[in-house]
């Protein structure tokens with residue numbers, strides 16, 4: 084997958100990709116991340132990319148033209164003719180794992196991150212296919228949100244994790260949260276690891292993990308279960324679990 088990032092702070096994206104599984108995938112070109120610095124497309128010798136908003140609102144806005152030329156270049160360098168263009172914005176659709184899965188099917192995308200108080204609306208109208216938010220809060224720039232998208236999507240790109248099953252088992256993999264996990268030592272501060280996990284009985288372990296994921300989801304994020312078809316054994320187990328808790 085190729086990801087072009089339009090940003091005025093490429094060093095932030097580069098720093099975020101300097102380590103970790105997705106960073107390593109980027110370093111080995113399993114994930115091809117190319118950075119485009121909006122400042123390189125400024126139209127004056129001072130490198131200006133922002134100006135005062137019309138109407139006298141506080142703060143500055145990114146001007147349409149430097150962003151447009153920078154995005155044009157990113158689109159030109161993309162390996163596909165019309166990569167999806169995504170603007171990171173608190174006003175966009177909130178990023179969820181289902182969206183991450185859809186994005187991971189793409190061959191290429193251009194992520195556009197802004198600074199200041201945002202961008203001239205006409206740029207959005209002309210260039211943006213979709214707007215993505217990372218949550219109902221405002222951060223000072225689109226670079227961290229872009230890194231979140233790159234990381235979440237990147238770990239689903241084949242070969243990035245080394246073990247595809249670990250992404251399937253992650254929270255939201257099957258509209259379930261992942262259950263509790265344990266590592267050595269078997270006993271820590273008087274707490275022992277559930278005995279089934281050290282039993283060597285793989286079927287029993289798989290069943291236990293499924294049940295833990297179901298109960299954790301029911302306790303913490305019950306709305307996820309309404310979007311998921313439960314089979315009869317899952318339903319029966321969950322009913323028993325719910326009755327036990329009441």
Ligand SMILES: C[S@@+](CC[C@H](N)C(=O)[O-])C[C@H]1O[C@@H](n2cnc3c(N)ncnc32)[C@H](O)[C@@H]1O
Pocket residue numbers: 170171172173174195196197198199200201202215216217218219220221222223224225226228
């Ligand atoms: C300070 S914010 C501007 C917020 C803008 N004035 C508004 O109220 O919608 C600067 C930039 O950071 C990015 N950003 C901030 N919060 C974000 C969020 N929750 N999700 C995605 N991007 C965000 C966007 O690119 C945004 O244009």
